[in-house]
Amino acid sequence: MKVLVPVKRVVDYNVKIRVSADGSGVDLANVKMSMNPFDEIAVEQAVRLKEAGTASEVVVVSVGPAQAQDVLRTALAMGADRAILIATEGTTEPLTVAKLLKGVVAEEEPGLVILGKQAIDDDCNQTGQMLSALLGWSQATFASEIELSDDKAKVTREVDGGLQAIEVTLPAIVTADLRLNEPRYASLPNIMKAKKKPLDTKTPEDFGVDVARRLNVLRVEEPAGRQAGVKVGSVAELLDKLKNEAGVI
Amino acid sequence: MAILLFADHDNAALSEAAAKTLTAATQIGGEVDILIAGKDAAAVADEAAKLAGVRSVLLAKGDALEQRLAEPTAALIVALAGDYDTILAPATTTGKNVLPRVAALLDVMQISEVIEVVSADTFKRPIYAGNAIEVVQSGEAKKVLTVRTAGFAAAAADASAPVKTVEAGTEGAELSRFVENILSVSDRPELSSAKIIVSGGRALGSEEKFQAVLNPVADKLGAAVGASRAAVDAGYAPNDFQVGQTGKVVAPDLYVACGISGAIQHLAGMKDSKVIVAINTDEEAPIFQVADYGLVGDLFDVLPQLESQL
Ligand SMILES: Cc1cc2nc3c(=O)[nH]c(=O)nc-3n(C[C@H](O)[C@H](O)[C@H](O)COP(=O)(O)OP(=O)(O)OC[C@H]3O[C@@H](n4cnc5c(N)ncnc54)[C@H](O)[C@@H]3O)c2cc1C
Numbered sequence: 001m002k003v004l005v006p007v008k009r010v011v012d013y014n015v016k017i018r019v020s021a022d023g024s025g026v027d028l029a030n031v032k033m034s035m036n037p038f039d040e041i042a043v044e045q046a047v048r049l050k051e052a053g054t055a056s057e058v059v060v061v062s063v064g065p066a067q068a069q070d071v072l073r074t075a076l077a078m079g080a081d082r083a084i085l086i087a088t089e090g091t092t093e094p095l096t097v098a099k100l101l102k103g104v105v106a107e108e109e110p111g112l113v114i115l116g117k118q119a120i121d122d123d124c125n126q127t128g129q130m131l132s133a134l135l136g137w138s139q140a141t142f143a144s145e146i147e148l149s150d151d152k153a154k155v156t157r158e159v160d161g162g163l164q165a166i167e168v169t170l171p172a173i174v175t176a177d178l179r180l181n182e183p184r185y186a187s188l189p190n191i192m193k194a195k196k197k198p199l200d201t202k203t204p205e206d207f208g209v210d211v212a213r214r215l216n217v218l219r220v221e222e223p224a225g226r227q228a229g230v231k232v233g234s235v236a237e238l239l240d241k242l243k244n245e246a247g248v249i
Numbered sequence: 250m251a252i253l254l255f256a257d258h259d260n261a262a263l264s265e266a267a268a269k270t271l272t273a274a275t276q277i278g279g280e281v282d283i284l285i286a287g288k289d290a291a292a293v294a295d296e297a298a299k300l301a302g303v304r305s306v307l308l309a310k311g312d313a314l315e316q317r318l319a320e321p322t323a324a325l326i327v328a329l330a331g332d333y334d335t336i337l338a339p340a341t342t343t344g345k346n347v348l349p350r351v352a353a354l355l356d357v358m359q360i361s362e363v364i365e366v367v368s369a370d371t372f373k374r375p376i377y378a379g380n381a382i383e384v385v386q387s388g389e390a391k392k393v394l395t396v397r398t399a400g401f402a403a404a405a406a407d408a409s410a411p412v413k414t415v416e417a418g419t420e421g422a423e424l425s426r427f428v429e430n431i432l433s434v435s436d437r438p439e440l441s442s443a444k445i446i447v448s449g450g451r452a453l454g455s456e457e458k459f460q461a462v463l464n465p466v467a468d469k470l471g472a473a474v475g476a477s478r479a480a481v482d483a484g485y486a487p488n489d490f491q492v493g494q495t496g497k498v499v500a501p502d503l504y505v506a507c508g509i510s511g512a513i514q515h516l517a518g519m520k521d522s523k524v525i526v527a528i529n530t531d532e533e534a535p536i537f538q539v540a541d542y543g544l545v546g547d548l549f550d551v552l553p554q555l556e557s558q559l
């Protein structure tokens with residue numbers, strides 16, 4: 001079974017971004033970019049399936065600018081076999097990405113697509129569910145455990161009340177949550193090897209998808225700030241402040 | 250203009266998230282119908298019918314809807330969508346699972362985690378772990394949104410709307426099968442609606458210590474217990490305790506962060522709390538930059554003292 005993993009190039013999770021002065025967006029000049037952390041978890045899961053002999057091939061795909069090749073190479077260094085870049089300019093919305101991925105699925109015919117649950121830049125948490133809808137496939141979001149059998153996957157999901165186990169029919173869409181696994185670091189020899197693995201470039205036109213944005217971002221604002229308060233010297237002082245100053249206990 | 254609100258419940262009781270989402274729906278303006286999809290959920294529909302400002306409650310019954318799995322639930326909502334301009338749900342794990350599927354089937358972009366209704370077609374939502382707020386306008390024929398409930402008060406429950414039964418198909422039901430729920434049981438208040446939250450981080454060191462040190466304080470305060478990702482990853486607390494960008498977003502009156510450094514991903518989930526207390530041995534910890542009251546000290550000394558002085 002072939003496994004497809006969509007990976008997004010995003011601002012590194014350690015970076016505290018700044019809203020641009022004119023309110024048109026977020027300042028991304030000279031900011032460190034990385035693979036979306038949830039997508040690292042998705043790649044790790046796919047590679048483990050291959051190592052276990054369950055998956056035959058792991059294909060990674062990214063929709064983004066030419067620099068998104070870097071995150072594809074990282075995925076190849078982690079153990080993916082092949083990469084596809086769908087070259088776009090500007091930001092693409094989840095619905096557009098899902099339509100492009102539908103096109104990739106039609107060509108590659110994977111038995112399983114593992115996405116991240118959420119991109120940490122747009123914080124949308126939509127793409128996997130949308131792809132599943134467009135394909136008419138089953139979906140298992142926020143996965144913390146996946147057990148594959150012949151034509152089914154049992155997936156444990158992280159939900160608000162705890163955990164939920166469901167069984168989905170393959171082919172299926174799974175989105176990875178934080179506890180699914182701990183992604184490996186690519187070793188130097190594997191990083192070297194990854195440079196020779198195949199990376200194809202395609203365009204949205206190849207899939208007949210219109211990438212025009214649907215939502216109009218009017219402006220981007222600074223969030224309400226919070227001031228550091230005071231340091232208290234003792235538990236007694238803390239309790240006094242909470243009772244008599246803040247009035248919250 | 251009509252609005253369909255897809256509500257959360259457990260077939261026995263309506264989630265408070267529904268009443269909060271209703272407030273957002275009322276701000277958008279228009280007649281609001283609440284959809285209760287479930288099995289034997291008539292009591293939930295009656296509860297929803299009491300919420301102020303509801304035109305009617307739609308009750309869809311079916312075995313496939315008992316757990317509101319994404320495929321049949323999205324098919325149901327899409328079947329009802331013709332009568333509505335806006336479809337919304339709380340940004341709970343159920344809402345986040347189902348609504349993007351609905352949006353794609355309707356060929357519209359969803360607006361996730363709305364924190365403010367600017368007008369009927371313009372909304373504010375956080376991006377980059379809440380470090381920026383996007384003001385976004387939708388020109389879509391139908392608006393599909395999830396609502397971050399922490400920012401909205403619950404609508405009153407002093408009305409009585411009619412409950413109508415709607416036909417639920419079985420489309421999509423063959424794709425997924427519910428196996429089991431492994432839910433956390435606790436006598437404490439629910440994290441997302443608690444007035445006070447005591448939250449623990451990596452510094453707690455083990456599940457035993459997490460419980461031995463935090464629970465007595467939480468019990469005295471009548472508080473819910475939360476955790477950082479590091480504490481959940483290490484197994485000190487269950488996944489549903491996680492507060493943050495990719496966990497729960499909370500805004501209690503009082504949030505007590507114990508042995509939590511204050512990474513942006515954690516702050517994203519709690520920085521709208523009314524009063525924040527931080528207890529940390531490192532006076533440089535970033536959590537102090539958002540804390541109203543900071544206590545530099547070892548939580549293993551501070552929390553037992555706190556408990557005995559409460
Ligand atoms: C994609 C992604 C999503 C994430 N989502 C979330 C999320 O939703 N929620 C979240 O919380 N994190 C999230 N994180 C993780 C986040 O980046 C931090 O790693 C995490 O919040 C750190 O947890 P912590 O503060 O408990 O641990 P640490 O950062 O290790 O901090 C421990 C703190 O305890 C203090 N301490 C140590 N001993 C004591 C003592 N005896 N008494 C008092 N203080 C003590 C230390 O000084 C330190 O400040 C996410 C990360 C990624 C990459």
Ligand SMILES: Nc1ncnc2c1ncn2[C@@H]1O[C@H](COP(=O)(O)O)[C@@H](O)[C@H]1O
Binds near residue numbers: 007061
């Ligand atoms: N531009 C993209 N290229 C490849 N995969 C993407 C892209 N955008 C989103 N995804 C995938 O969809 C997941 C969820 O993204 P989102 O819906 O934007 O939060 C990510 O974790 C990726 O797996």
